[in-house]
Each structure stands twice: as C-alpha cells, then as structure tokens.
Amino acid sequence: MASMNFELLDMRVFVAIAEGRSFLRAAEQLHLSQPAISRRVQKLEATVGTPLLERTSRTVRLTPAGQEILPLLRRLLEELDESLMGVMASGERQAGRLTIASIPSATVRFLPAVLEALGRDYRNVRVRVLDLSATECAEAVRTGQAEFAITLPVSSDGDLVYEPLTDDPYGLVCRADDPLAKLADPAWSDLTGQRLVTVHPGSGNRTALDAGLARAGIELRWFYEVTRLTSALALVQAGLGPSVLPRLACEGPDARDLIWRPLRGAEVARTIGVLRRASATLSPAAARLMGLLTQAWTAQPRPAPARDE
Incomplete structure (x- = not known):
C-alpha cells in the first residue's frame, strides 16, 4: 500500500481554507504566504489523487471529494x-x-x-x-x-x-402594552384571530410546535414567518403582533422588554x-x-x- 505523502500542515491548510472559504484568510490564520498555501493544497490534492477545491476569482468551493474528506x-x-x-x-x-x-x-x-x-x-x-x-x-x-x-x-x-434533558413549554409572547398582556390567565383560544408571528416550517422549533398543536387540535393563524427565534422576538418587539415561542427563547436579552405567559388549554412543549x-x-x-x-x-x-x- 502506498504511503500518504503529505504533512500535518497540509491538512491544517485545507481545513482552514474550507472553513473560511478563502486562501487569504487561511494564509493570515496560519501565518503563511498565499503561494505557500497554494503549494500545500496542490501537494495534498496530488496525494489524494483528485481536486479538493474549486477556486474562482470571488470564492472557494469544495469539490465532492473535498466535502467527503473535510x-x-x-x-x-x-x-x-x-x-x-x-x-x-x-x-x-x-x-x-x-x-x-x-x-x-x-x-x-x-x-x-x-x-x-x-x-x-x-x-x-x-x-x-x-x-x-x-x-x-x-x-x-x-x-x-x-x-x-x-x-x-x-x-x-x-x-x-x-x-x-427537559421539556421547554411554548407560551404567549407579547409586548407589555398588548391587550393580551392584561389577561391574568391567557388561553390558547385567546389567540384566535390574532396576527401571529412565527418561525418558518422548516425549523426544529416550528416542527415541535406544529406537532403539539396538532395533537391538541389547536389551529392558529400565522401572519408573519421568519427564520430565527431572535427575528420573531424582534417583530413582536416592533409591535407587529404576538407570538408563540418556547420559554427559554424568551429568557435572553432579546426578550427583556417582552412578556412570556403560559397558555391554558393544552400543554405544548419542545x-x-x-x-x-x-x-x-x-x-x-x-x-x-x-x-x-x-x-x-x-x-x-x-x-x-x-x-x-
């Protein structure tokens, strides 16, 4: 079996380029010149026997072989x-x-x-x-x-x-001046007709929420969809509407001016x-x-x- 003729630094160079998508950033990170970086990549590719990176004038992409070896x-x-x-x-x-x-x-x-x-x-x-x-x-x-x-x-x-480890319940998130905030014991039914903020269906949080709502037979009207929980909190803070979010997501600085309340009628948690x-x-x-x-x-x-x- 032929020996693998490459060095530890060759591997570090490839990983740095793959993670930073840049020869320049890899050179700065490893304190090497760009020509030295290029030679290291060429040596590794010659040993593996196939190209690992596709370099254009604007970006660096991994080849299928590069994605496999990274x-x-x-x-x-x-x-x-x-x-x-x-x-x-x-x-x-x-x-x-x-x-x-x-x-x-x-x-x-x-x-x-x-x-x-x-x-x-x-x-x-x-x-x-x-x-x-x-x-x-x-x-x-x-x-x-x-x-x-x-x-x-x-x-x-x-x-x-x-x-x-634990279950993190979903509940009402709203501004202090939202009429829902004045309810002493809000229920899921109080959200009927609200212009609700939510995260997109492809996220793990939305998947858990939809599954829990389906089990409880609850239907809500989602009006605004975002990708991240932090974006949902920002829309609620801006006054676009309330949301239904996990309790832990509302304990950080992004939600310090908002109110989180458990909802009566069904227990929905992630x-x-x-x-x-x-x-x-x-x-x-x-x-x-x-x-x-x-x-x-x-x-x-x-x-x-x-x-x-």
Whole structure:
C-alpha cells in the first residue's frame, strides 16, 4: 500500500481554507504566504489523487471529494490536538480544547453557569461553543466538529444518540402594552384571530410546535414567518403582533422588554437534550460538562402544567 505523502500542515491548510472559504484568510490564520498555501493544497490534492477545491476569482468551493474528506481531516486534527495537549499538560487535569454545539436559547440560559463550574475543574481546557440551529447542531456532531450538542430531537440516525434533558413549554409572547398582556390567565383560544408571528416550517422549533398543536387540535393563524427565534422576538418587539415561542427563547436579552405567559388549554412543549455520536467516547471534560448540564436542568424550577379549559 502506498504511503500518504503529505504533512500535518497540509491538512491544517485545507481545513482552514474550507472553513473560511478563502486562501487569504487561511494564509493570515496560519501565518503563511498565499503561494505557500497554494503549494500545500496542490501537494495534498496530488496525494489524494483528485481536486479538493474549486477556486474562482470571488470564492472557494469544495469539490465532492473535498466535502467527503473535510470532516475526516477536521476530526483527525482535533483529536490529534487534544491528544498532544493532554500529553504536554501537567497537573491533575489535562489541558486541551472542548468543542460543543448548542441552540442559542440553551446557550443563553444555562451555558454561562455550567461553563463557569467546568472551569473550576478543568482550568486549562479551552471551550468553543458553536451557536447553531438544531439541524446544524446535528451536522456538527455527525461530522465530529462538536463532541456533543444541546439541541432538539433529530430524526432517526444510527450514528447519533439523543438523551432528553427537559421539556421547554411554548407560551404567549407579547409586548407589555398588548391587550393580551392584561389577561391574568391567557388561553390558547385567546389567540384566535390574532396576527401571529412565527418561525418558518422548516425549523426544529416550528416542527415541535406544529406537532403539539396538532395533537391538541389547536389551529392558529400565522401572519408573519421568519427564520430565527431572535427575528420573531424582534417583530413582536416592533409591535407587529404576538407570538408563540418556547420559554427559554424568551429568557435572553432579546426578550427583556417582552412578556412570556403560559397558555391554558393544552400543554405544548419542545424537548431539549444532548446529542452525541454513538461510536465516540467523550473526553473527560465533555463528560463532566454533560453532568453539569444534567444537574442544571434538574435544578431549574418547573413551570406549572397548563390547565384544561
């Protein structure tokens, strides 16, 4: 079998170009000249035996072969970096880097406290948090870009394991001057005829909401559709109408001037949990962080269940 005639720096160059979609940014990141970057790519492509990048005057794209090899090289580099840093570390706890993914609402609510607690045990571990959608979280875990993700459930995938942590209820979100805010005990039926703001049907949050509404036999009139929860909050804040959003999404700074209320008549919630690769062993720092997350979710006050009308 022929030996693979390329170096570690060749792999780092390719991953940097693929992630930044730019030879210039890769050169600046790795402190190399652009000609040196080009030679490294050519050497790697010659070893692999096929082009990995398509370069035009304005952008850089991965070829099918490049798309296939990128997650493999990324995972190899991250595992190598963590192993080398662990060997070089001194003291009781190893040094290294921990990368996780998280949906934004979970990032805002729980990660600051648990990361502070993790830092007391693993002072030399650098942490990178990828703020992603539920679909992007699953892809980051699947490709090895993140050790695990705090996210919504995913469709059946033999390579991934999902462990539920908590249910996050949907409720009314409105401005303080909205007539709905004056209702002491709002119900789903109070939303009839409202010009409601929502997220688009392709999102994990909308999928969970639609499924819960269908089970409860509730029909709502969506008037404005956006891509992100933060955009929905912005439209509500602008006075375009109320919305139905998860409680955690309304505990961050984007919703500080808005009101969130549970809705009477049916309990509709999304599940938040941890997604990881079935075949991968978590690093000690990642395992500790998962334990801290479980404790944090368990300790949070649970909302009162919705009452039937």
